[in-house]
Amino acid sequence: MNDIWAGLGSAFWLIVTGDPDLIEITLRSLQVSVSALVIASLIALPFGTWLAIRRFRFRRATIAALNALMGLPPVVVGLIVYLLLSRSGPFGVLGLLFTPTAMIIAQVIIITPLIASITHQAMRELWAEYHDLLISLNTSNWQRVRTLIYDGRRALLTASLAGFGRAIGEVGAIMIVGGNIDHATRVLTTAIALETGKGDFALALGLGFVLIALALIVNFAIHVLSRTEREGRW
Amino acid sequence: MTLTAKLKDVCVKRQHKTILGPISYDLNPAGITIVLGPNGAGKTTFLKVLHGVERLSSGHMTWSVSDDEARASQAYVFQSPIMLRRTVRQNLAFPLQLVGMPKAQIAERVESWAQKIGLAQALEVSAPRLSGGEKQKLALARALIREPKVVFLDEPCANLDGRSTREIEALLIKANEAGTSIIMTTHHIGQAKRLAENVIFLLDGKIHDSDAAASFFTTSRTAEAGAFLAGDIVE
Ligand SMILES: Nc1ncnc2c1ncn2[C@@H]1O[C@H](COP(=O)(O)OP(=O)(O)OP(=O)(O)O)[C@@H](O)[C@H]1O
Numbered sequence: 186m187n188d189i190w191a192g193l194g195s196a197f198w199l200i201v202t203g204d205p206d207l208i209e210i211t212l213r214s215l216q217v218s219v220s221a222l223v224i225a226s227l228i229a230l231p232f233g234t235w236l237a238i239r240r241f242r243f244r245r246a247t248i249a250a251l252n253a254l255m256g257l258p259p260v261v262v263g264l265i266v267y268l269l270l271s272r273s274g275p276f277g278v279l280g281l282l283f284t285p286t287a288m289i290i291a292q293v294i295i296i297t298p299l300i301a302s303i304t305h306q307a308m309r310e311l312w313a314e315y316h317d318l319l320i321s322l323n324t325s326n327w328q329r330v331r332t333l334i335y336d337g338r339r340a341l342l343t344a345s346l347a348g349f350g351r352a353i354g355e356v357g358a359i360m361i362v363g364g365n366i367d368h369a370t371r372v373l374t375t376a377i378a379l380e381t382g383k384g385d386f387a388l389a390l391g392l393g394f395v396l397i398a399l400a401l402i403v404n405f406a407i408h409v410l411s412r413t414e415r416e417g418r419w
Numbered sequence: 420m421t422l423t424a425k426l427k428d429v430c431v432k433r434q435h436k437t438i439l440g441p442i443s444y445d446l447n448p449a450g451i452t453i454v455l456g457p458n459g460a461g462k463t464t465f466l467k468v469l470h471g472v473e474r475l476s477s478g479h480m481t482w483s484v485s486d487d488e489a490r491a492s493q494a495y496v497f498q499s500p501i502m503l504r505r506t507v508r509q510n511l512a513f514p515l516q517l518v519g520m521p522k523a524q525i526a527e528r529v530e531s532w533a534q535k536i537g538l539a540q541a542l543e544v545s546a547p548r549l550s551g552g553e554k555q556k557l558a559l560a561r562a563l564i565r566e567p568k569v570v571f572l573d574e575p576c577a578n579l580d581g582r583s584t585r586e587i588e589a590l591l592i593k594a595n596e597a598g599t600s601i602i603m604t605t606h607h608i609g610q611a612k613r614l615a616e617n618v619i620f621l622l623d624g625k626i627h628d629s630d631a632a633a634s635f636f637t638t639s640r641t642a643e644a645g646a647f648l649a650g651d652i653v654e
Pocket residue numbers: 433434438456457458459460461462463464465498
């Protein structure tokens with residue numbers, strides 16, 4: 186019990202004094218997950234919208250595949266990305282393994298299906314509402330997608346935030362492909378795993394608080410968004 | 420040149436029930452054409468078929484121009500107005516933005532149409548929050564703002580009070596004089612008499628009768644049309 190109290194105390198101290206390690210690791214976490222978020226959103230938002238409005242042959246199969254991908258264990262994603270990027274793998278020449286880029290790739294694969302799936306749900310509803318009008322106005326496919334994305338922007342932001350929440354808290358995949366290298370690929374989650382193993386509860390708890398704070402901020406943002414959505418403020 | 424439509428053996432079936440047709444008809448919509456008929460007669464379906472947004476189960480419908488050109492030169496006001504989740508101003512601007520009209524010109528037209536439908540003070544209000552009647556007026560203005568060759572109106576005055584109805588009728592007459600053909604449904608026989616140049620009377624999904632308004636409302640019709648005009652229940 187004393188260990189924990191001592192750990193809490195020093196964790197608090199690390200945060201208020203702005204410990205350089207803690208700041209470095211936090212910034213890297215943000216860099217990796219925000220990059221993954223931007224890339225995944227660029228893929229998933231248009232794709233999810235397109236999936237909601239286009240009728241094509243393998244639509245149901247595609248949606249089923251999307252849901253299956255959403256349930257893919259991150260560790261397995263990490264393993265696959267590892268194999269692809271390793272020296273002997275097809276992309277080995279790029280030398281990306283154990284770099285932040287590899288971690289971004291893994292996170293993109295993990296959160297893209299999630300964001301696409303939430304987007305698809307929200308856009309299907311909006312499309313049902315707008316369908317007749319947009320058809321009647323003789324809109325091109327591209328104009329339809331753009332209109333839905335614009336008017337569904339709050340729902341899409343919520344989808345992206347959910348993806349970010351998943352990315353920032355993920356540990357299995359980035360541990361494998363990043364290698365948790367000090368000053369190179371160490372992020373919040375992998376550092377917590379390591380420091381806990383070493384018995385350095387102070388740093389582990391300090392990092393944990395930062396992670397919790399980020400998760401809370403994301404959830405709070407989603408909450409505020411859905412409230413302003415109902416009030417139609419923006 | 421006004422657009423004309425040709426319907427050949429058009430049938431619309433939904434869940435094994437024929438809800439429209441068979442209809443073979445040559446339509447010259449110049450002027451104002453009123454589609455009359457009791458609830459469930461197939462008026463909405465008929466308008467959607469003409470606009471090319473209803474799937475036909477059999478038969479053909481063609482306009483005197485290509486399908487794409489026809490749709491681009493037409494506008495449609497749905498029976499329950501569809502509001503974009505945007506402001507009144509953005510709703511009015513939307514059809515113009517789609518065709519790439521310059522911003523200054525859009526702003527000008529939006530202002531002038533907002534004035535015409537009495538929503539000039541509500542331009543920044545979110546459209547889904549308007550009253551039922553205001554939504555209907557907005558949907559109408561959004562349809563006419565592109566100056567279409569043909570406009571379909573599915574009960575455009577259903578939720579409007581007397582004064583608004585008169586204002587809308589005046590707008591429609593003006594649009595018609597400016598070259599827009601109007602095809603509309605209504606349940607007000609009075610309104611039909613005020614506006615119609617041609618009447619199409621639908622019953623059970625078929626064109627039961629159609630004629631120039633002058634003769635439709637005066638000379639004696641089929642028993643069913645007569646009963647409908649007299650306000651009796653048509654079985
Ligand atoms: N998708 C559908 N599936 C089954 N039946 C349908 C479908 N769409 C329309 N109908 C039926 O077709 C008939 C004609 O519908 P329509 O909406 O054209 O009537 P309407 O003349 O516009 O009636 P109202 O005056 O009430 O607007 C109705 O009996 C309706 O229930």
